[in-house]
Amino acid sequence: MKYGVHIANFGPFFDPHVLVGLAQTAEDSGWDGFYLWDHILFWNDGNLPTNDPWVALAAIALQTKHIRLGPLVTALARRRPWKVAREAVTLDHLSNGRLTLGVGLGHPPIDDFARFGENSDQKFRAQQLDEALDILVGLWSGAPFGYQGKHYQIQDGTIFLPQPVQSPRIPIWVAGYLPHTAPFRRAARWDGVVPGRWDDTQMTPDDVKSLKTTISSLQAEEKPFDIVMGFATDGKDKSLASSIVTPYAEAGVTWWLEPIDPWRGSLEEMRQRISQGPPRTA
Incomplete structure (x- = not known):
């Protein structure tokens, strides 16, 4: 099992200088x-x-050496997929191949949508998410690429360089809530799942x-796959x-994420929790 911190970048955790220090x-x-x-x-x-977590992550990438990093999660339906593709490749190069891209519908x-005049319909956002994921992988391939979808179109022969540092591509984790099943069918196509409960x-x-x-039953072939979750530990x-x-490790969780947020404690208390290190299994 690997261990990460998952920071709600609001309130006292909004300052990118603070986030660099915490990283x-x-x-x-x-x-x-x-x-x-x-x-x-x-x-x-x-x-x-x-x-903006993407801007903050760029600063973090330059001030750290080994720790993996990424947004968790980005609602792809409110972003142009080619812009996300470009930002992700740039961040992967800045970090020397340490980016993991967490994606979801947005909640x-x-x-995140209706307040700014965006379509918030769940089915609509799901269609955009699936198309955007296909576009990311197609652009990252570095080969001539085109796409004709319901929501997005790219002219044939488009070449998108450079490719990511990581091969075959940047890992993608997909978030979803139980008892819904669609997010997990989607996640099975990619590299990991970030599950939660709707309630x-x-x-x-056992869950x-x-x-x-x-997930195993939905995968076309057996491959490494992350199950990512966690809650507060002492x-x-x-x-x-x-x-x-x-x-949880014995059940199959591969990444344990420690929540760090302003509702759990003050900035200094959360800094202390990070400095105490991860809750490693015996």
Whole structure:
């Protein structure tokens, strides 16, 4: 299992200078990944300072050496896929091949879509997401590429260079909520899944085992695949933290993400939690 921090970049965590410092602390403290939320506003609260995670990640990439990083998750339906493709390749080069791209439909749709005149219909956004994913991979291939979809079109023969540092491409994690099934059919095509429950209750190890079986049944061929989840652990009690995480590791979770946000504690308290290191299994 690998371990990352998942930061809600709002309130005291909006300052990109602060995020760079937290990323350096995470790297020095043994964490394997550093991931940022990606929203325009924080859930109907325009008074809460928010930053652009892609810009912040560029700064983080230049000030760290080993830790993986990425947005978790970017709502592709509100972005031009060729622009995301370009930004992702640039960030992959800045980080020397450390980017993981987390994607999803975008939640809540009211604040990331409808408030700004974007179509918030779930089926519409899902269609855009699937087309955008195909476009990303096609452009990243470096080969002549064209696309004619319902929502996006690219002229045949388009060559998009440079390719990503990572081969065969930048890893893609897809987020989704149980009990919906469509997000997991989508995720099975890619490199990992970031699952949650629609009612916000915690997933159990048995849920993870069931999800792993479902994903395996949907994959065309057996391949490495990440199951990414986590919740708060106590950095002071390593034994307790390990006892919480171990059943999930045994069930198939490959990345444990520690939530770091302003509702859990102050900036200094969260900095201390990061410095205490990950809840490694025994």
